[in-house]
Amino acid sequence: MLRIEGLSAGYSAKPVLNDVSIDVGAGQFVAIVGPNGAGKTTLFKTISGIVKPSGGTIIFDGVDLLAVPPPQRAHLGIAHVPEGRQVFPSLTVMENLEMGAMTESGRRDWQANIERIFEWLPVLKERRNQFAGTMSGGQQQMLAIGRGLASSPKLLMLDEPSMGLAPSTADFIFERLIEIRRQSGLTMLLVEQRVAEALESADHGYVLEAGHVVLQGNNATLRADDRVRKAYLGM
Protein backbone atom coordinates (compact mmCIF):
# COMPACT_ATOMS: atom_id res chain seq x y z
CA MET A 1 0.00 0.00 0.00
CA LEU A 2 2.80 2.39 0.94
CA ARG A 3 6.27 1.85 -0.46
CA ILE A 4 9.04 4.26 0.46
CA GLU A 5 12.37 3.75 -1.30
CA GLY A 6 15.68 5.48 -0.74
CA LEU A 7 14.04 8.50 0.82
CA SER A 8 16.25 11.40 1.91
CA ALA A 9 14.89 14.60 3.34
CA GLY A 10 15.76 17.43 5.70
CA TYR A 11 15.40 21.06 6.58
CA SER A 12 17.52 23.45 4.49
CA ALA A 13 21.04 22.06 4.63
CA LYS A 14 20.57 19.64 7.50
CA PRO A 15 19.67 16.15 6.33
CA VAL A 16 17.35 14.26 8.67
CA LEU A 17 16.45 11.18 6.67
CA ASN A 18 19.05 9.24 4.78
CA ASP A 19 18.15 6.57 2.26
CA VAL A 20 15.14 5.29 4.19
CA SER A 21 13.10 2.43 2.74
CA ILE A 22 9.88 1.29 4.34
CA ASP A 23 7.12 -0.97 3.14
CA VAL A 24 3.59 -1.08 4.50
CA GLY A 25 1.35 -3.80 3.06
CA ALA A 26 -2.43 -3.52 2.88
CA GLY A 27 -3.99 -4.38 6.23
CA GLN A 28 -0.64 -4.34 8.03
CA PHE A 29 0.16 -2.61 11.28
CA VAL A 30 3.70 -1.27 10.99
CA ALA A 31 5.58 0.45 13.80
CA ILE A 32 8.57 2.72 13.45
CA VAL A 33 10.50 3.13 16.65
CA GLY A 34 13.61 5.01 17.58
CA PRO A 35 14.99 7.71 19.81
CA ASN A 36 14.19 11.41 19.73
CA GLY A 37 15.53 13.15 16.67
CA ALA A 38 15.82 9.96 14.63
CA GLY A 39 13.68 11.49 11.89
CA LYS A 40 10.37 9.75 12.60
CA THR A 41 8.25 12.89 12.49
CA THR A 42 10.14 14.18 9.45
CA LEU A 43 9.33 10.91 7.71
CA PHE A 44 5.60 11.48 8.33
CA LYS A 45 5.82 15.11 7.24
CA THR A 46 7.51 14.01 4.03
CA ILE A 47 4.72 11.52 3.35
CA SER A 48 2.17 14.31 3.94
CA GLY A 49 4.13 16.76 1.82
CA ILE A 50 5.01 19.34 4.47
CA VAL A 51 8.70 18.51 4.04
CA LYS A 52 10.11 18.18 0.53
CA PRO A 53 12.43 15.20 0.03
CA SER A 54 15.82 15.54 -1.63
CA GLY A 55 15.73 12.07 -3.08
CA GLY A 56 13.87 8.78 -3.23
CA THR A 57 10.31 7.76 -4.05
CA ILE A 58 7.04 7.28 -2.18
CA ILE A 59 4.39 5.17 -3.87
CA PHE A 60 0.98 5.07 -2.22
CA ASP A 61 -1.70 2.78 -3.59
CA GLY A 62 0.01 2.79 -7.00
CA VAL A 63 0.33 6.59 -7.12
CA ASP A 64 3.63 8.49 -7.13
CA LEU A 65 2.94 10.54 -4.03
CA LEU A 66 5.69 13.09 -4.60
CA ALA A 67 3.86 14.29 -7.73
CA VAL A 68 0.69 14.95 -5.70
CA PRO A 69 0.29 18.41 -4.06
CA PRO A 70 0.22 18.13 -0.23
CA PRO A 71 -3.46 19.00 0.34
CA GLN A 72 -4.50 16.41 -2.26
CA ARG A 73 -2.76 13.57 -0.44
CA ALA A 74 -5.48 13.28 2.20
CA HIS A 75 -7.97 12.78 -0.61
CA LEU A 76 -6.01 9.73 -1.79
CA GLY A 77 -6.73 8.05 1.54
CA ILE A 78 -3.89 9.09 3.86
CA ALA A 79 -4.92 10.24 7.32
CA HIS A 80 -2.16 11.84 9.34
CA VAL A 81 -2.68 12.03 13.11
CA PRO A 82 0.12 14.47 13.85
CA GLU A 83 2.63 14.70 16.66
CA GLY A 84 1.29 16.79 19.53
CA ARG A 85 -2.34 16.17 18.40
CA GLN A 86 -2.79 19.50 16.59
CA VAL A 87 -6.56 19.56 16.89
CA PHE A 88 -8.24 22.81 15.82
CA PRO A 89 -8.62 24.54 19.22
CA SER A 90 -11.31 27.07 18.26
CA LEU A 91 -13.49 24.47 16.58
CA THR A 92 -15.80 22.15 18.47
CA VAL A 93 -15.19 18.43 18.67
CA MET A 94 -17.87 17.85 16.05
CA GLU A 95 -16.40 20.49 13.74
CA ASN A 96 -12.96 18.93 14.14
CA LEU A 97 -14.41 15.59 13.06
CA GLU A 98 -16.10 17.30 10.09
CA MET A 99 -12.72 18.69 9.07
CA GLY A 100 -11.44 15.12 9.09
CA ALA A 101 -14.26 14.30 6.71
CA MET A 102 -13.24 16.81 4.03
CA THR A 103 -12.36 13.94 1.70
CA GLU A 104 -14.90 12.56 -0.71
CA SER A 105 -14.99 9.17 1.02
CA GLY A 106 -15.25 10.92 4.38
CA ARG A 107 -18.33 12.83 3.26
CA ARG A 108 -19.91 9.74 1.74
CA ASP A 109 -19.43 7.58 4.84
CA TRP A 110 -19.99 10.40 7.38
CA GLN A 111 -22.97 8.86 9.19
CA ALA A 112 -21.48 5.40 9.49
CA ASN A 113 -18.05 6.77 10.43
CA ILE A 114 -19.32 9.07 13.12
CA GLU A 115 -21.27 6.25 14.76
CA ARG A 116 -18.24 4.00 14.81
CA ILE A 117 -15.95 6.77 16.06
CA PHE A 118 -18.35 7.57 18.90
CA GLU A 119 -18.55 3.89 19.75
CA TRP A 120 -14.76 3.51 19.86
CA LEU A 121 -14.10 6.84 21.55
CA PRO A 122 -17.24 7.63 23.57
CA VAL A 123 -15.67 10.67 25.21
CA LEU A 124 -15.96 12.45 21.86
CA LYS A 125 -19.70 11.88 21.83
CA GLU A 126 -20.06 13.27 25.35
CA ARG A 127 -18.05 16.34 24.46
CA ARG A 128 -19.10 16.84 20.86
CA ASN A 129 -20.07 20.51 21.36
CA GLN A 130 -17.03 21.44 23.43
CA PHE A 131 -14.21 23.50 21.94
CA ALA A 132 -11.28 21.21 21.26
CA GLY A 133 -8.84 23.66 22.82
CA THR A 134 -10.48 23.26 26.22
CA MET A 135 -10.03 19.48 26.42
CA SER A 136 -7.31 17.53 28.19
CA GLY A 137 -4.34 16.12 26.32
CA GLY A 138 -5.72 12.59 26.29
CA GLN A 139 -9.11 13.75 25.02
CA GLN A 140 -7.43 15.83 22.33
CA GLN A 141 -5.43 12.78 21.29
CA MET A 142 -8.61 10.77 20.96
CA LEU A 143 -10.11 13.59 18.93
CA ALA A 144 -7.06 13.64 16.66
CA ILE A 145 -7.48 9.89 16.11
CA GLY A 146 -11.23 10.30 15.52
CA ARG A 147 -10.54 13.12 13.09
CA GLY A 148 -8.18 10.84 11.18
CA LEU A 149 -10.73 8.03 11.08
CA ALA A 150 -13.46 10.40 9.85
CA SER A 151 -11.80 10.62 6.45
CA SER A 152 -12.38 6.89 5.75
CA PRO A 153 -8.66 6.49 5.19
CA LYS A 154 -6.87 3.61 3.53
CA LEU A 155 -3.84 4.33 5.70
CA LEU A 156 -3.86 5.80 9.19
CA MET A 157 -0.54 7.36 10.19
CA LEU A 158 -0.13 7.95 13.92
CA ASP A 159 2.73 10.12 15.15
CA GLU A 160 3.46 9.39 18.83
CA PRO A 161 -0.10 9.14 20.12
CA SER A 162 1.30 8.67 23.65
CA MET A 163 3.35 11.87 23.68
CA GLY A 164 2.92 14.01 26.78
CA LEU A 165 0.22 11.78 28.27
CA ALA A 166 0.03 10.11 31.64
CA PRO A 167 1.05 6.43 31.34
CA SER A 168 -2.46 5.21 32.13
CA THR A 169 -3.96 7.49 29.46
CA ALA A 170 -1.34 6.36 26.96
CA ASP A 171 -2.16 2.73 27.79
CA PHE A 172 -5.85 3.42 27.24
CA ILE A 173 -5.18 5.03 23.86
CA PHE A 174 -3.04 2.07 22.80
CA GLU A 175 -5.75 -0.31 23.83
CA ARG A 176 -8.28 1.72 21.78
CA LEU A 177 -6.02 1.70 18.73
CA ILE A 178 -5.65 -2.06 18.90
CA GLU A 179 -9.41 -2.43 19.24
CA ILE A 180 -10.02 -0.07 16.29
CA ARG A 181 -7.60 -2.05 14.20
CA ARG A 182 -9.12 -5.39 15.23
CA GLN A 183 -12.59 -4.24 14.23
CA SER A 184 -11.78 -2.29 11.10
CA GLY A 185 -8.71 -4.05 9.68
CA LEU A 186 -7.34 -0.62 8.84
CA THR A 187 -3.76 -0.32 7.62
CA MET A 188 -1.77 1.58 10.23
CA LEU A 189 1.64 3.14 10.38
CA LEU A 190 2.70 4.07 13.89
CA VAL A 191 5.64 6.10 15.11
CA GLU A 192 6.31 5.62 18.79
CA GLN A 193 8.81 6.05 21.55
CA ARG A 194 7.05 3.51 23.74
CA VAL A 195 8.92 0.76 21.98
CA ALA A 196 7.68 -2.21 23.96
CA GLU A 197 4.00 -1.47 23.39
CA ALA A 198 4.53 -0.53 19.76
CA LEU A 199 6.43 -3.69 18.90
CA GLU A 200 4.05 -5.88 20.84
CA SER A 201 1.02 -4.92 18.79
CA ALA A 202 2.60 -4.35 15.37
CA ASP A 203 3.01 -6.94 12.62
CA HIS A 204 6.25 -5.43 11.45
CA GLY A 205 8.70 -2.93 12.87
CA TYR A 206 11.47 -0.65 11.77
CA VAL A 207 14.10 0.87 14.01
CA LEU A 208 15.11 4.34 12.87
CA GLU A 209 18.28 5.89 14.26
CA ALA A 210 19.86 9.16 13.11
CA GLY A 211 17.94 9.06 9.85
CA HIS A 212 18.77 5.46 8.95
CA VAL A 213 16.78 2.27 9.18
CA VAL A 214 19.13 0.22 11.33
CA LEU A 215 16.92 -2.79 11.84
CA GLN A 216 13.64 -4.22 10.66
CA GLY A 217 11.61 -7.35 10.99
CA ASN A 218 8.44 -8.86 12.38
CA ASN A 219 7.73 -8.25 16.01
CA ALA A 220 9.17 -11.53 17.26
CA THR A 221 12.46 -10.94 15.43
CA LEU A 222 12.76 -7.40 16.72
CA ARG A 223 11.88 -8.23 20.27
CA ALA A 224 14.44 -11.03 20.24
CA ASP A 225 17.16 -8.76 18.90
CA ASP A 226 19.86 -8.01 21.41
CA ARG A 227 20.25 -4.36 20.44
CA VAL A 228 16.54 -3.68 20.71
CA ARG A 229 16.33 -5.49 24.04
CA LYS A 230 19.20 -3.48 25.47
CA ALA A 231 18.50 -0.09 24.00
CA TYR A 232 14.72 0.05 24.07
CA LEU A 233 13.20 -2.67 26.15
CA GLY A 234 15.50 -2.31 29.12
CA MET A 235 16.33 -6.01 29.28
Next chain:
Amino acid sequence: MEGFFQALAAGLLIGAVYGLMCVGLGLIFGVMRVINFAHGDFMMLGMYTAFYLFTAAGVQAVFGNTVGPFVAILLAGPVLAVFGYFVHRTLISHVSGTRTASLEGEGHYAQLILTLGIALILQNGGLIVFGSVLASIRTPLSSSAWELGPFFDMSVFLNKARSIDAVVSLVMMILLSLLITRTRIGKSLRAAADNPTAATYMGIDVDRAHRTAFALGCGITAIAGGLLATNYPFHPFVGLEYVIVMYAGVVLGGMGSIIGAFWGGMTIGLVQQMSTLILPTQLQNAAIFAVFLLIIFFRPQGFFGRMVERT
Protein backbone atom coordinates in the same frame (compact mmCIF):
# COMPACT_ATOMS: atom_id res chain seq x y z
CA MET B 1 -30.22 64.61 27.36
CA GLU B 2 -31.65 64.81 23.89
CA GLY B 3 -28.15 65.34 22.56
CA PHE B 4 -27.00 62.17 24.33
CA PHE B 5 -29.61 59.97 22.69
CA GLN B 6 -29.02 61.62 19.35
CA ALA B 7 -25.28 60.90 19.59
CA LEU B 8 -25.98 57.35 20.79
CA ALA B 9 -28.23 56.69 17.79
CA ALA B 10 -25.71 58.20 15.39
CA GLY B 11 -22.95 56.14 17.01
CA LEU B 12 -24.88 52.88 16.67
CA LEU B 13 -25.66 53.58 13.02
CA ILE B 14 -22.12 54.48 12.02
CA GLY B 15 -20.75 51.81 14.35
CA ALA B 16 -22.56 49.07 12.42
CA VAL B 17 -20.92 50.20 9.18
CA TYR B 18 -17.50 50.52 10.85
CA GLY B 19 -18.08 47.07 12.26
CA LEU B 20 -18.61 45.61 8.80
CA MET B 21 -15.55 47.46 7.53
CA CYS B 22 -13.42 46.02 10.34
CA VAL B 23 -14.77 42.53 9.76
CA GLY B 24 -13.37 42.56 6.22
CA LEU B 25 -9.90 43.24 7.58
CA GLY B 26 -10.41 40.96 10.58
CA LEU B 27 -11.28 38.06 8.31
CA ILE B 28 -8.08 38.49 6.32
CA PHE B 29 -5.95 38.91 9.42
CA GLY B 30 -7.69 36.11 11.30
CA VAL B 31 -7.33 33.52 8.57
CA MET B 32 -4.06 34.54 6.93
CA ARG B 33 -2.19 36.42 9.70
CA VAL B 34 -1.21 38.93 7.02
CA ILE B 35 -1.19 42.62 7.94
CA ASN B 36 -2.80 44.23 4.92
CA PHE B 37 -1.91 47.91 4.85
CA ALA B 38 -3.68 48.31 1.53
CA HIS B 39 -7.06 47.42 2.98
CA GLY B 40 -8.21 51.03 3.22
CA ASP B 41 -7.32 51.45 -0.43
CA PHE B 42 -9.28 48.37 -1.41
CA MET B 43 -12.16 50.10 0.33
CA MET B 44 -11.47 53.27 -1.67
CA LEU B 45 -11.67 51.18 -4.84
CA GLY B 46 -14.97 49.76 -3.58
CA MET B 47 -16.30 53.29 -3.13
CA TYR B 48 -15.34 54.32 -6.68
CA THR B 49 -16.65 51.03 -8.07
CA ALA B 50 -20.02 51.65 -6.44
CA PHE B 51 -19.90 55.27 -7.63
CA TYR B 52 -19.26 54.36 -11.28
CA LEU B 53 -21.65 51.42 -11.24
CA PHE B 54 -24.29 53.87 -10.06
CA THR B 55 -23.54 56.81 -12.32
CA ALA B 56 -21.96 55.32 -15.43
CA ALA B 57 -22.99 51.68 -15.62
CA GLY B 58 -26.72 52.20 -15.75
CA VAL B 59 -27.69 51.28 -12.19
CA GLN B 60 -29.07 54.79 -11.67
CA ALA B 61 -31.12 54.54 -14.87
CA VAL B 62 -32.61 51.16 -13.91
CA PHE B 63 -33.12 51.49 -10.16
CA GLY B 64 -33.47 55.22 -9.71
CA ASN B 65 -31.90 57.57 -7.19
CA THR B 66 -33.26 55.99 -4.01
CA VAL B 67 -32.64 52.26 -4.44
CA GLY B 68 -29.94 52.61 -7.10
CA PRO B 69 -27.03 53.54 -4.80
CA PHE B 70 -27.61 50.52 -2.59
CA VAL B 71 -27.80 48.18 -5.57
CA ALA B 72 -24.51 49.64 -6.86
CA ILE B 73 -22.91 49.29 -3.42
CA LEU B 74 -23.92 45.65 -3.10
CA LEU B 75 -22.62 44.96 -6.62
CA ALA B 76 -19.28 46.57 -5.77
CA GLY B 77 -18.74 43.79 -3.20
CA PRO B 78 -18.39 40.94 -5.71
CA VAL B 79 -16.35 43.16 -8.05
CA LEU B 80 -13.80 43.88 -5.32
CA ALA B 81 -13.87 40.25 -4.21
CA VAL B 82 -12.76 39.22 -7.71
CA PHE B 83 -10.12 41.96 -7.66
CA GLY B 84 -8.89 40.79 -4.25
CA TYR B 85 -8.79 37.21 -5.48
CA PHE B 86 -6.43 38.17 -8.30
CA VAL B 87 -4.29 40.41 -6.12
CA HIS B 88 -3.85 37.48 -3.77
CA ARG B 89 -3.14 35.06 -6.55
CA THR B 90 -0.60 37.24 -8.34
CA LEU B 91 1.07 39.03 -5.41
CA ILE B 92 0.11 38.21 -1.83
CA SER B 93 0.33 34.43 -2.20
CA HIS B 94 4.05 34.75 -2.95
CA VAL B 95 4.77 35.98 0.57
CA SER B 96 2.07 34.23 2.61
CA GLY B 97 0.49 30.86 3.29
CA THR B 98 2.62 27.83 2.51
CA ARG B 99 5.40 30.03 1.11
CA THR B 100 6.16 31.65 4.45
CA ALA B 101 8.25 28.70 5.62
CA SER B 102 11.05 29.69 3.26
CA LEU B 103 10.92 33.43 4.04
CA GLU B 104 12.66 35.42 6.73
CA GLY B 105 10.45 36.38 9.70
CA GLU B 106 7.71 34.08 8.38
CA GLY B 107 7.24 36.46 5.48
CA HIS B 108 5.98 39.33 7.66
CA TYR B 109 8.58 41.81 6.39
CA ALA B 110 7.81 40.98 2.80
CA GLN B 111 4.08 41.24 3.52
CA LEU B 112 4.46 44.70 5.06
CA ILE B 113 6.47 46.05 2.15
CA LEU B 114 4.22 44.42 -0.42
CA THR B 115 0.93 45.66 1.02
CA LEU B 116 2.38 49.15 1.57
CA GLY B 117 3.47 49.11 -2.07
CA ILE B 118 0.02 48.02 -3.21
CA ALA B 119 -1.45 50.83 -1.09
CA LEU B 120 0.76 53.42 -2.77
CA ILE B 121 -0.04 52.11 -6.24
CA LEU B 122 -3.78 52.14 -5.55
CA GLN B 123 -3.70 55.64 -4.04
CA ASN B 124 -1.66 57.23 -6.79
CA GLY B 125 -3.27 55.16 -9.51
CA GLY B 126 -6.60 56.33 -8.11
CA LEU B 127 -5.43 59.91 -8.31
CA ILE B 128 -4.55 59.47 -11.99
CA VAL B 129 -7.71 57.60 -12.93
CA PHE B 130 -10.35 59.19 -10.69
CA GLY B 131 -8.84 62.65 -10.14
CA SER B 132 -8.68 64.54 -6.87
CA VAL B 133 -12.20 65.95 -6.89
CA LEU B 134 -14.33 64.73 -3.99
CA ALA B 135 -16.97 62.23 -5.03
CA SER B 136 -19.97 60.91 -3.13
CA ILE B 137 -22.85 58.53 -3.68
CA ARG B 138 -25.67 60.82 -2.68
CA THR B 139 -29.24 59.65 -2.45
CA PRO B 140 -32.27 61.73 -1.51
CA LEU B 141 -32.22 59.64 1.68
CA SER B 142 -28.86 61.12 2.68
CA SER B 143 -30.51 64.40 3.56
CA SER B 144 -33.71 63.27 5.19
CA ALA B 145 -34.47 61.68 8.52
CA TRP B 146 -36.99 59.59 10.39
CA GLU B 147 -38.17 60.99 13.67
CA LEU B 148 -38.29 58.60 16.60
CA GLY B 149 -40.56 59.79 19.35
CA PRO B 150 -41.34 62.13 20.85
CA PHE B 151 -40.73 60.26 24.09
CA PHE B 152 -41.05 62.56 27.10
CA ASP B 153 -40.79 65.56 24.79
CA MET B 154 -37.61 64.21 23.23
CA SER B 155 -37.19 63.18 19.63
CA VAL B 156 -34.29 61.32 18.04
CA PHE B 157 -33.72 61.83 14.35
CA LEU B 158 -32.32 58.97 12.30
CA ASN B 159 -30.77 59.88 8.98
CA LYS B 160 -32.52 57.62 6.46
CA ALA B 161 -29.44 56.74 4.41
CA ARG B 162 -27.39 55.98 7.53
CA SER B 163 -30.18 53.85 8.95
CA ILE B 164 -30.37 51.78 5.78
CA ASP B 165 -26.55 51.56 5.78
CA ALA B 166 -26.67 50.14 9.30
CA VAL B 167 -29.38 47.62 8.40
CA VAL B 168 -27.46 46.47 5.31
CA SER B 169 -24.32 46.11 7.48
CA LEU B 170 -26.15 44.03 10.06
CA VAL B 171 -27.65 41.76 7.41
CA MET B 172 -24.22 41.28 5.81
CA MET B 173 -22.74 40.55 9.21
CA ILE B 174 -25.38 37.93 9.96
CA LEU B 175 -24.89 36.29 6.57
CA LEU B 176 -21.13 36.25 7.10
CA SER B 177 -21.46 34.75 10.59
CA LEU B 178 -23.65 32.00 9.18
CA LEU B 179 -21.10 31.38 6.44
CA ILE B 180 -18.24 31.17 8.93
CA THR B 181 -19.98 29.07 11.57
CA ARG B 182 -22.30 26.84 9.59
CA THR B 183 -20.87 26.04 6.18
CA ARG B 184 -18.12 23.66 5.20
CA ILE B 185 -16.18 26.51 3.56
CA GLY B 186 -16.44 28.66 6.68
CA LYS B 187 -15.32 25.86 8.95
CA SER B 188 -12.39 25.05 6.71
CA LEU B 189 -11.35 28.73 6.80
CA ARG B 190 -11.35 28.59 10.59
CA ALA B 191 -9.43 25.32 10.58
CA ALA B 192 -6.83 26.81 8.21
CA ALA B 193 -6.55 29.78 10.59
CA ASP B 194 -6.18 27.58 13.68
CA ASN B 195 -3.50 25.31 12.32
CA PRO B 196 -2.49 25.51 8.65
CA THR B 197 -0.34 22.38 8.81
CA ALA B 198 -3.05 20.22 10.35
CA ALA B 199 -5.54 21.69 7.86
CA THR B 200 -3.30 20.48 5.05
CA TYR B 201 -3.34 17.00 6.62
CA MET B 202 -7.14 17.14 6.42
CA GLY B 203 -6.96 17.80 2.69
CA ILE B 204 -7.72 21.52 2.99
CA ASP B 205 -5.83 23.59 0.43
CA VAL B 206 -4.58 26.33 2.75
CA ASP B 207 -3.55 28.67 -0.06
CA ARG B 208 -7.00 28.41 -1.55
CA ALA B 209 -8.57 29.05 1.87
CA HIS B 210 -6.41 32.18 2.13
CA ARG B 211 -7.47 33.32 -1.32
CA THR B 212 -11.11 32.84 -0.36
CA ALA B 213 -10.63 34.82 2.86
CA PHE B 214 -8.81 37.61 1.07
CA ALA B 215 -11.49 37.90 -1.61
CA LEU B 216 -14.28 37.82 0.98
CA GLY B 217 -12.52 40.40 3.14
CA CYS B 218 -12.06 42.78 0.19
CA GLY B 219 -15.67 42.37 -0.91
CA ILE B 220 -17.05 42.99 2.57
CA THR B 221 -14.97 46.10 3.15
CA ALA B 222 -15.90 47.38 -0.31
CA ILE B 223 -19.57 47.17 0.63
CA ALA B 224 -18.88 48.96 3.93
CA GLY B 225 -17.00 51.64 1.97
CA GLY B 226 -19.88 52.14 -0.42
CA LEU B 227 -22.26 52.49 2.51
CA LEU B 228 -20.02 55.13 4.11
CA ALA B 229 -19.91 56.96 0.77
CA THR B 230 -23.64 57.66 0.95
CA ASN B 231 -22.85 60.21 3.66
CA TYR B 232 -19.16 60.96 3.48
CA PRO B 233 -17.44 62.31 0.37
CA PHE B 234 -14.35 60.40 -0.70
CA HIS B 235 -11.15 60.81 -2.71
CA PRO B 236 -8.31 58.49 -3.78
CA PHE B 237 -6.49 58.89 -0.44
CA VAL B 238 -9.52 58.23 1.73
CA GLY B 239 -8.22 54.78 2.59
CA LEU B 240 -5.59 56.27 4.89
CA GLU B 241 -8.27 57.82 7.07
CA TYR B 242 -10.09 54.55 7.50
CA VAL B 243 -7.34 51.98 7.65
CA ILE B 244 -6.30 53.26 11.09
CA VAL B 245 -9.87 52.88 12.33
CA MET B 246 -9.98 49.38 10.85
CA TYR B 247 -6.86 48.29 12.68
CA ALA B 248 -8.05 49.83 15.92
CA GLY B 249 -11.33 47.92 15.53
CA VAL B 250 -9.62 44.62 14.79
CA VAL B 251 -7.27 44.99 17.76
CA LEU B 252 -10.10 46.05 20.07
CA GLY B 253 -12.18 43.06 19.05
CA GLY B 254 -9.28 40.70 19.59
CA MET B 255 -6.79 39.81 16.88
CA GLY B 256 -8.13 36.90 14.91
CA SER B 257 -11.72 37.13 16.12
CA ILE B 258 -14.06 37.90 13.25
CA ILE B 259 -17.10 38.62 15.36
CA GLY B 260 -14.86 40.64 17.69
CA ALA B 261 -13.84 42.90 14.80
CA PHE B 262 -17.47 43.87 14.35
CA TRP B 263 -17.82 44.88 17.99
CA GLY B 264 -14.49 46.69 17.80
CA GLY B 265 -15.78 48.75 14.89
CA MET B 266 -19.05 49.35 16.69
CA THR B 267 -17.18 50.62 19.75
CA ILE B 268 -15.20 53.03 17.61
CA GLY B 269 -18.33 54.37 15.96
CA LEU B 270 -19.95 54.91 19.33
CA VAL B 271 -16.92 56.62 20.86
CA GLN B 272 -16.51 58.82 17.80
CA GLN B 273 -20.09 60.08 17.92
CA MET B 274 -20.42 60.28 21.69
CA SER B 275 -17.18 62.21 22.03
CA THR B 276 -18.76 65.12 20.15
CA LEU B 277 -20.91 65.68 23.23
CA ILE B 278 -17.95 66.83 25.27
CA LEU B 279 -15.15 67.44 22.78
CA PRO B 280 -14.76 69.56 19.65
CA THR B 281 -15.38 67.59 16.45
CA GLN B 282 -11.71 67.85 15.46
CA LEU B 283 -10.81 65.70 18.45
CA GLN B 284 -13.05 62.78 17.42
CA ASN B 285 -10.11 60.65 16.34
CA ALA B 286 -8.09 61.59 19.41
CA ALA B 287 -11.02 60.41 21.53
CA ILE B 288 -11.11 57.10 19.64
CA PHE B 289 -7.50 56.40 20.45
CA ALA B 290 -7.76 57.56 24.05
CA VAL B 291 -10.53 55.01 24.59
CA PHE B 292 -8.63 52.47 22.51
CA LEU B 293 -5.56 52.76 24.75
CA LEU B 294 -7.71 52.58 27.84
CA ILE B 295 -9.42 49.37 26.73
CA ILE B 296 -6.15 47.79 25.61
CA PHE B 297 -4.60 48.72 28.95
CA PHE B 298 -7.20 46.74 30.85
CA ARG B 299 -7.83 44.03 28.30
CA PRO B 300 -4.77 43.62 26.09
CA GLN B 301 -6.23 40.65 24.21
CA GLY B 302 -9.27 42.67 23.09
CA PHE B 303 -12.92 41.81 23.66
CA PHE B 304 -12.89 38.38 22.08
CA GLY B 305 -9.19 37.61 21.96
CA ARG B 306 -7.63 34.59 23.52
CA MET B 307 -4.64 35.09 25.78
CA VAL B 308 -3.26 31.74 24.73
CA GLU B 309 -1.84 31.74 21.26
CA ARG B 310 -3.09 29.08 18.91
CA THR B 311 -1.33 25.77 19.33
